[in-house]
Amino acid sequence: MRTRNYSLPAALGGLLLVFWISPDLQVIAAGVAVFLFGMRMLEDGFKLAGSGMLERWLETATRSKARALLFGVASTTLLQSSSLVSVITISFLSAGLISLAGGVGIVFGANIGTTTGAWLVAGLGLKVDIGAYAMPMLALSIVLVFQKSKPLHGIGLALGGLGFLFLGIQFMKDGFDAFQGQIDLTRFALPGLLGLVVYTLIGAVATVIMQSSHATLVLILTALASGQLTYDNALALAIGSNIGTTITAIIASLGANVQGKRLALAHLVFNVVTAVVALILIVPLRGAVDWIGDALTIAPDDFALKLAVFHTLFNLLGLGLMLPVLDRLVAALVRVLPEKLPDVSKPHFLNEAVDEFPQTFETALRREVQHLTDNALDLILQGLNLPSAAVFQSCDLAGTVRAHRAQLPLDYDDAYARRIKSLHEAILAFCSRIGDRHLAPDIAERVYELRDVAGEVVQAVKAVKHLRKNVLRYTTLSLGLTTQLYDGLRTEVARIASEIHALSRTDSEERSALWLDQERVQIEKDAHATAQRIDGLIRDSVLTPGSATSFLNDSTYAYAAMRQLTNAARRCYIERDRAMAEVEKILTLEDEELHDPAAPDATGPRDGHDDSDHGDVTREA
């Protein structure tokens, strides 16, 4: 039976009912709405104005725990949105750009960074006419928003976002001031343990609904400043908002891979542990806040600033508790959420979480193409009756090839459809989204190049399919010269697969795609030597011209597959540093140089054979 979702009409109906009962609540609700709208605009503005700067910093920020933590604090203080920082972190983690420990460090830091918001609102927002600042900001922002330049457009959005944040705070203040004359909310204050538990839950639920602990805190601070909340209940609400804020990371992790889910769980563990400890230690924490308040010359009745002190203090307490056990927490997360044995036929890296940012978009695509290449190498080797494990571990490939005569159980077409075509389709669909992303031209160019690389890998698999028929015919039994010739082709394909596999397993700091130029030269040498050998065999009447043509056609498919695989791999494993990638592009050998790279400005035709005839060697022999 289909169930209908009534949450939206219920929420809208509930709001209308509340507005009917108390018209002043409209101003408070509008304040929350304007504040949330401002946050969204601020996030969009930073994404545009930063042009990936935040993402570039993030990549280098996780080289140590201390740097990750500092990045979390600084970025959240700057953006005033721990949600944006967590979403970017999940995206980067899903694309494999940062480590789980680094990601957890950033999220811990973001929890400290978010406390600056309470200081800004309590120290500034409630003490000056903040709405007056909002007006010029909004007017100036709209001029910038209409500019064509992306950074200016982004700055306009960020400025407008900030203006709406200020306006939202002003509305909330005004709403609570007007509300004070009608209803005294402190009548609903609950003392003792019950108050702590109930208000913690209310804080968590309010933050889940608004998906912003900032908005909840501003609401608490304005209500507290207007005397509509007791200080004790406000403390519990602040603790609850810390639990509720984990919902953003949890929602973002739903579209992410297991690493993203682990990070969301780490965020939840941090905030729940911190909240539980803060609730247990509420009395000494309250005393510590009074003591710090005195030291900072905060007036004893300035509960808004005291709440900011409390918010910072209990988050620092959480950090102090969790930081020493960060490594054990990471190990526990890996245990609790183990990586499932990956289904090779499904994309591993293309998910919703990486779709958000240009850097993660490109990196995830590159890794998926590498995944496709891994699948292709495995299928190609199996298609030639060679188990990939035996090839990749072999020190004597010619011997390994001779030792594998038994036909491997394989439906090539079925395996192609499951492990190659499905991934290729996912890659094409992912690349087609580039139109909606407005990526920078250089990133768009690299994305299209990766799409073409995927196409080359697919062509290599198809080329080996043509070759397979005669490989099965002549290499499952020892049939003299023909078997030797086909074994030679199998060995050369296996050598290329083995080199690409070895390159993929080498640390990216150690390897260079230029290494594959050595294989490219070797392929051309081998192709030339094979053609010459066949010419000799025809001349000596060992092979009929008809048989030779069939073998040469098969060898054309084999060398085409080798060229396509090496070309794909060298573009897949090109340096990630853009300047170093340019060095590789300048140094790499051009196709016409492959015949004699040391020759001064070498030129020479590549061996090519007519592939119009693809016959049967024995039939013609």
Place this chain on the structure above:
Amino acid sequence: MGLKKLAARLAEYRERQEAGRVREIRPEHVERIIAKLTSKEASLGEEIAETRDAEKRTRLEQKREIALEQIARAEWLMAQVNKPAS
């Protein structure tokens, strides 16, 4: 060494760099690539020393020749990158 082609590719890169479409290549970038090529050349040398099979040895020696050619190209590029802009 095909210097003309290499120089043409460098000139094409410089055009793109002047248009602000690519990052500037600094000496340390070329240095890191040279280090990677040198490490590959060294590992090929070790493999050659351990290999008894004549055919495999010939292949490895050919690969090593390419590695040396690539190092020479990279050193040429380093000299160009170090040249003061005219």
